[in-house]
Structures are given as C-alpha cells and as structure tokens.
Amino acid sequence: MGLRQFIIDAWGWLNYKPVYADPTTGDPNRRAFPGAFATWVPEEDTRRLAAYTVLAAYDGGQAGELAEVRDGADARERREYGDPAAFIDAITSDVLGDEQRIVVDGTEQDDTTTEDDEARAVQEDLLTWAEDEQFAMRMQQAERKAVGLGDAVYRLSWEPDKRRPVVRVVDPGFYFPVLSDDGEFPVRVHFAWELPADPRRGLKDRLRRITYELGPIRPATVTRTTDRGRAMRTFAGDQDDPLLVPGDTADEQGTIWRQYAWNDEPSAVTCYLTDATWLLEDLERHSDVDNLPMNKAAYARRGDGELLDGLDLLIDFVPVLHLPNSVPGAEEHWGKASLAAVLQVLDELAASDTDAARASATTGIPILSVSGLQDGRASLQVEPGVVFKLADGGRMDVVNTAPQLAQLLTTVETLRDRAAVNLRLPAVALGTHDPAQMPSGYALKISLGPLDKLVAAMRLARRHKYQLLLRFVQRLYIAGQHPDWVGRKVHSANLVFGAYTPTDRMGVLEEVATAYAARLISLETALRMLAEGGWPIEDVAVEIDRIQARAFDQAAALADATGDAQAVRDYLGMKPADPEKVPVPVLPGPADPNAPQTDAGQQR
Known part of the structure; x- marks a missing residue:
C-alpha cells in the first residue's frame, strides 16, 4: 500500500x-x-x-x-447559504475602504515651483484617466479575485483610438509567468486559455496564448504577405542592411540601444507582444504553454493591420501587474486566499446547515405515533383538519425535534463566529453586533484591533503594486506621445485607500483643530487627517487653495513678514499684477478749514 x-x-x-x-x-x-x-x-x-x-x-x-x-x-445535498461569499465581500470592502484617491508626490506641498505645478497636472490627468477608464470598478473586480482566489492580474496596453492606456483585469487562472531568478518580476508572461469548438462555424478546439516578453532590441519590422498569402513579420529595408526604429542606435558590437523618455541611460531591452492560436490536435505531448510549436500557430492582427508576432511595443517593461492578496513568502510569487485558513470550518458549517435543514422538516411537520385506530390503518397522511378516531385505549404521541433543531442552530452560530474570529473579522465589522451595546468607543476600537492588523497587512502587499501600476500608466502616456505628456517625467504616485471603520468625525475634528492651532502639524497634514477621518475632502491640494484664497488675515501677516506683494498674491491664488497698468495716484482733496492744524500750520 x-x-x-x-x-x-x-x-x-x-x-x-x-x-x-x-x-x-x-x-x-x-x-x-x-x-x-x-x-x-x-x-x-x-x-x-x-x-x-x-x-x-x-x-x-x-x-x-x-x-x-x-x-x-x-x-450535492449539502446546504450552502453564502457564508464564504459574505466573508469575501466584507474583506474586499474593508481593504478598499470607503474611497480610493490617487495622490502624486509634491501635490500637497504649499509651493508654487514649476515641478510642483507639473505634479499637480499629472495628478489631474491620472484622476481623469481613472474616471474615463472606470478604474474604481476595475479595482473591485481585481480585489475580489485577490481576496477570493489569492491572486489577481492587471494587464495594461496603449489604445491609439482612445488616446489613453487601457487596464483590464485577467483571471489568475489564465496567468502563466516565467519568473526571473529573484522570483519577483517576470521576464516573460503568458495568458493562455482554451477556446471550445464551434461546429456551426467549422472551428475545432483551440488554444489561444498572448505573450509579453522582454528581449534585446531588434531592427524595425513590418508586416508582409508571402506569395502563398501567409502574413509574417520581416525586417524593414534590405535583409543585409535592416533599418532601425527612428531614434535607435547601434554600437560596434551590433547591440541596439534606445533612449526611453523615463530613463536616464539608454537601454538595450524592449517588450515584444505575440498573440497566437493553435489547434489542440496540433499540440505535441511534450509541449507546454512556454514551449508551443510556433510553425503551427495562427497569429492575430492589431486594429491597424500589424501582425502580432513579436511586435515591438517600444517599452522596456512588461505591462502586466500581479496582485497578491497577502505578502508572499520569501522567494515566492503567489498570494494566499483569505478563506484558506477557514475552509474546514466552512465545511463543518455547511454540514451543520444541512443537518439543521433536515431537522427543521421534522419540526415543522412532526412525526406522529398513533395506536388504536378504529379503521385499523397502518399508516396515516397527516394534514390540517384531519380527525383521528381512536378506540378505547388508543393513544397519539408526537416526536418533538425542536430541542435538537435549537442545538443545531446554536452550533451553526458558533461555527460562524469561529470562522469570523480566524478571519479576524469582528462581529461589529460584519454588522452582526449592535455597536450601541459597546460600553465605550474605546472598547469598540479595541474590538476592531484584529481587523486593523489584517487590513494593514493586506494593504502593505498592495501598496507597491499600485505604485507600479500608476507608473506604468504614465510611461504608456509618454510612449504613446500624448500631447499633454510630451516633455513630462514620471512622478511617484500612490493609491490611498479610505477609512474602513466608522469614525467619530467630531472627535477627529477636535483633535486636528487643537494640533493645528498649536502649530504641531501643518495644514496639509491636518486636511489629510480629516480626509482619512471621513470628512468629504476629495483633493487636499485643491482644498488648501480654497482655504488660502479666503485667508486674508494670514495673507496680511505674510505681507508684514516679507513685504513681498507677489508672495501674497500667490498665497491667495491671485494672478500676477499687470506691470503695464500703473496705479493711478490719489490726490488730496480741498483743505478742510475745521481740520486740526499741526505746529507748521499744515492740515493733518
């Protein structure tokens, strides 16, 4: 054995x-x-x-x-009442918070330098992109997959027709990365899935694979059609003297270099895209997703007619982002699903629900034991309004299963609480506990401690990933030569998640107001604390401009301290004064005979 x-x-x-x-x-x-x-x-x-x-x-x-x-x-008779889905939805909502904000470094500073102006413009463009691309909905899709499956995948691409980067969420079951030695960033990524046969269209079972791969820069290629009508990518120009992509240079060793707008030094690496389909019957047994017979592939075409066979994307990164649900282990790549630790509890919960459903049937329609019927029947059909005629000595007994049902329901609640504890989801966070029964706000805060640690760990696993995604978006804008992004550099940007627990707005306001009045925190920090505390502040930088535009007392203090009129105008958000318009002098009016006179006999 x-x-x-x-x-x-x-x-x-x-x-x-x-x-x-x-x-x-x-x-x-x-x-x-x-x-x-x-x-x-x-x-x-x-x-x-x-x-x-x-x-x-x-x-x-x-x-x-x-x-x-x-x-x-x-x-198949087991009862499943949606507890796993409820847990996944609750954790997803807590991780995302009540809102998500894109914040570019330098936009919350009280400065008016050119670099800060560009950072604010980048933030406005990223916010517009997020709205046009429905990024909040994409995040919901990806985060639910990450929480439920342990992994999620974003795929970005430049869309010439829309003039913006496009982001899509891909099921992690289609994701097959070829990892580098450090196990963190893949040098080659495959998205592969099977396409079922379609007899009406005469299509057999197929396999489609989309591949992004980093490799050395090659000469420029074009799509050509052979004499047999087969499309293929070939080098532009003569085979003996191929042309380079405009802007590329080759050294004496034949290495081709390219200066990307977001790099300080030239790079010899680019990303290639291939989109191909195979018939399953053409695949060999020893072939896997990373080793398919390319001579039997049928390549797709892009909207502009370019054949997607090693197409140079003119970028030096793979526009794919893997989002793990948890911080991966050392030298690991994959995340861990939130339900991983409680699947056995969920099995017990389903079994208890099944037993409770069976017990409720015998409680609602009880089992009767009748003896001494006058008609001598061996079995009866119990229905409302039925009258049983018993002979002398006859009796009727009822089997009461209500106590067993009550015990089963108690077991169900115990298992549900056990699962919530292991998931670090307090009852108050699930909405199953009345917050009014808490003795104090401090007790409520302590009860949410496990959830705070869970969300902090999950957001830590996501922080760098979303920074990278926003960096990819900026690079694709620059690579696509969008008019608004010409000459810009890539700025550090963060995705800030909102509050996920109820907050005491008045308590936060009192705390912030006291600290700001004592000059212990800056205005930027004060507004950020209010935003995190649930106050409706969408953009800290914009809110600062609105406050300063009406802060005349502070503007007067600034004028007294510096004597710089232009600094005061900048503080109030006013346009610079027109130097061509000279202030009109105001001449004194006629002397007032009743005005007091100075010793020199002049009117005051």
Whole structure:
C-alpha cells in the first residue's frame, strides 16, 4: 500500500480535501479538475489551477457539486447559504475602504515651483484617466479575485483610438509567468486559455496564448504577405542592411540601444507582444504553454493591420501587474486566499446547515405515533383538519425535534463566529453586533484591533503594486506621445485607500483643530487627517487653495513678514499684477478749514 505524499507548498492548506489531494499520490482529482491537467499546462501549475477551482466553488456555493465527483450524489445535498461569499465581500470592502484617491508626490506641498505645478497636472490627468477608464470598478473586480482566489492580474496596453492606456483585469487562472531568478518580476508572461469548438462555424478546439516578453532590441519590422498569402513579420529595408526604429542606435558590437523618455541611460531591452492560436490536435505531448510549436500557430492582427508576432511595443517593461492578496513568502510569487485558513470550518458549517435543514422538516411537520385506530390503518397522511378516531385505549404521541433543531442552530452560530474570529473579522465589522451595546468607543476600537492588523497587512502587499501600476500608466502616456505628456517625467504616485471603520468625525475634528492651532502639524497634514477621518475632502491640494484664497488675515501677516506683494498674491491664488497698468495716484482733496492744524500750520 502506497503512502500519501506530504506536500508543503503555497496550496498545502487544501491537502485535507480528498478531491484536491489524492490519498496516495497527493495529486488533484483529474475528473474534478480536467483543465488543470491539460497537456499544455505546466506540471508546476496543476495544484494552483485546481486550488482556484476549489475556491471559486466555495464562493459560488458549488462546493457540493465539486465534492460529488469523489463522494457521490449525496454530496450535492449539502446546504450552502453564502457564508464564504459574505466573508469575501466584507474583506474586499474593508481593504478598499470607503474611497480610493490617487495622490502624486509634491501635490500637497504649499509651493508654487514649476515641478510642483507639473505634479499637480499629472495628478489631474491620472484622476481623469481613472474616471474615463472606470478604474474604481476595475479595482473591485481585481480585489475580489485577490481576496477570493489569492491572486489577481492587471494587464495594461496603449489604445491609439482612445488616446489613453487601457487596464483590464485577467483571471489568475489564465496567468502563466516565467519568473526571473529573484522570483519577483517576470521576464516573460503568458495568458493562455482554451477556446471550445464551434461546429456551426467549422472551428475545432483551440488554444489561444498572448505573450509579453522582454528581449534585446531588434531592427524595425513590418508586416508582409508571402506569395502563398501567409502574413509574417520581416525586417524593414534590405535583409543585409535592416533599418532601425527612428531614434535607435547601434554600437560596434551590433547591440541596439534606445533612449526611453523615463530613463536616464539608454537601454538595450524592449517588450515584444505575440498573440497566437493553435489547434489542440496540433499540440505535441511534450509541449507546454512556454514551449508551443510556433510553425503551427495562427497569429492575430492589431486594429491597424500589424501582425502580432513579436511586435515591438517600444517599452522596456512588461505591462502586466500581479496582485497578491497577502505578502508572499520569501522567494515566492503567489498570494494566499483569505478563506484558506477557514475552509474546514466552512465545511463543518455547511454540514451543520444541512443537518439543521433536515431537522427543521421534522419540526415543522412532526412525526406522529398513533395506536388504536378504529379503521385499523397502518399508516396515516397527516394534514390540517384531519380527525383521528381512536378506540378505547388508543393513544397519539408526537416526536418533538425542536430541542435538537435549537442545538443545531446554536452550533451553526458558533461555527460562524469561529470562522469570523480566524478571519479576524469582528462581529461589529460584519454588522452582526449592535455597536450601541459597546460600553465605550474605546472598547469598540479595541474590538476592531484584529481587523486593523489584517487590513494593514493586506494593504502593505498592495501598496507597491499600485505604485507600479500608476507608473506604468504614465510611461504608456509618454510612449504613446500624448500631447499633454510630451516633455513630462514620471512622478511617484500612490493609491490611498479610505477609512474602513466608522469614525467619530467630531472627535477627529477636535483633535486636528487643537494640533493645528498649536502649530504641531501643518495644514496639509491636518486636511489629510480629516480626509482619512471621513470628512468629504476629495483633493487636499485643491482644498488648501480654497482655504488660502479666503485667508486674508494670514495673507496680511505674510505681507508684514516679507513685504513681498507677489508672495501674497500667490498665497491667495491671485494672478500676477499687470506691470503695464500703473496705479493711478490719489490726490488730496480741498483743505478742510475745521481740520486740526499741526505746529507748521499744515492740515493733518
């Protein structure tokens, strides 16, 4: 008898499920996860894809259907009342907060330098891009996948027709990165999925793969059609003397260099895009997603007719962003789903719900034991209004299952609370506890402590990723030669998440007002604290301009301290004075005979 393999990896928390880890081999069930065992899927991705399927089944209330593959038809009778989906929605909302703001470094400073003006312009353009691209909705899509599956993926591209970068959320099950040695940034990324057959259109089962790959810069290429009508990418110009992309230079060793607008030094690397489709029947058994027969591929075309076969995107980065739900382990790439630690509790909860549903049937329609019927029937159909005629000595007994049902419901609540505790979701955060029953606001704050630590850790895993995404957006604007971005540099930008717990606005206001009046914090810090405390401040820099435009007392103090009229106008947000307009002198009026006279006899 073979021994079960003891597997410890990023998805080891699923080994307890027989459908996921076979008792002898440790491999997922092939009938339950056929997509994970496709011939083109690398062996190291099998457990990851199967884990995504299990987590999606819990989220959709279909864990029983998945268990039916191994446990039989009885597994479909389990009750699933949406607790996993409720937990995922709650955690997603807490991580995102009540709002998300894009803040560019330098926009909240009380300065009027050219660099700060450019930072403010960049922030306004990023906010406009986020609104046009519906980035808030994209974030909801990505964050829910990250919380529910452990990973999410953004894919960015420059859209010439829209004149802006486009961001899309991709299911992590389609994401196959080829990681570099440090395991953090991939040098090649594949998005691959199967396309089902379409008999009406005469299409067979196919595999589509979109690939982004970093590589050495090559000479310029164009799309040409061969004599047989096949499109292919070839070098522009003569084969012996190919042309370079305008702006590229080649050194004596033949290395081609390119000066990107966001780099200080030239780079010899660019990103290539390939979009190809294969018939599944043409794939060889030893081929995986990273090693497919390119001679049997059919390449897609871009909107402008360019063949997507190693198309140079004129950027030196892969415009793909992997978003882990948690901080990955050392030298790891994948995140961990929020439900990973409580799946066994959710199984027990589903079992208790199933037992409670069965017990409620016997409580609503009780079991009767009747003896001594006059008609001598062996069984009865109990219905409202039925009268039983009993002979002498006859009796009727009722089996009361209400106590068992009450105990089962108590067990259900206990398991739900246990899952919430392990998820670090307090009852007050789930809305199942009345905050008014808290003895004080401090007690409420203490009860939210586990949630604070959970959200802080999850936002830490996301902070650098969203900084990178906003940097990619700026680079794509510059690479696309958008008129508003010509000559600009890439600025550091952050995505700031809002509050996720109820806040005492008046308490925050009192705290901020006291600290600002005592000159312990700046106006920028004060407004930022108010915004984080729930006050409706959309843009700190704009709010500062509005405040200063009416702060005449502070402007007068600035004039007395510096004597600089232009500094006062800048402080109030006024335009510079027109030097061509000379102030008109005001001459004194006629002397007043009743005015007091000085010793010199002059009117005061």
